[in-house]
């Protein structure tokens with residue numbers, strides 16, 4: 328897959344040599360993000376932690392970075408991204424952090440350099456929100472939350 332968007336990445340001094348987000352295969356949608364830790368982090372069952380990556384990014388205007396879970400971590404250990412997908416705004420210049428939660432029944436140790444999540448770069452549509460008095464009619468109308476397929 329050809330790279331079409333340039334994302335400037337800054338290594339944060341205190342994190343040392345944090346690695347660039349990297350695509351694990353040619354067609355990977357997400358670039359893996361690694362933990363940047365001074366010491367291993369223990370996530371007890373039910374615990375959550377905002378895990379630093381040691382990186383700050385400059386996304387082009389009109390794009391976001393989505394922080395998504397890695398299915399391997401979720402399937403093996405029950406560790407996922409609590410606010411999935413996390414949103415990195417194009418004007419954010421702080422450290423990219425990953426909010427992990429351990430939904431498993433055993434403690435999980437996250438080591439520095441471990442791949443903890445994946446970043447998907449996606450275009451953003453910016454809407455103009457306007458108040459109106461009436462909305463157009465549709466077959467669905469106000470039905471939702473499982474309203475279809477009933478007799």
Ligand SMILES: O=c1ccn([C@H]2C[C@H](O)[C@@H](COP(=O)(O)OP(=O)(O)OP(=O)(O)O)O2)c(=O)[nH]1
Nearest residue numbers: 394410413414415416417419422423424425426
């Ligand atoms: O998983 C995440 C989610 C967010 N952020 C950073 C980048 C993002 O641009 C900023 C704000 O995120 P969000 O809009 O989701 O949080 P908020 O609670 O609405 O905070 P704010 O008022 O700062 O927008 O926090 C992360 O580093 N990791």
Ligand SMILES: [Mg+2]
Nearest residue numbers: 414415416419
């Ligand atoms: Mg916000």
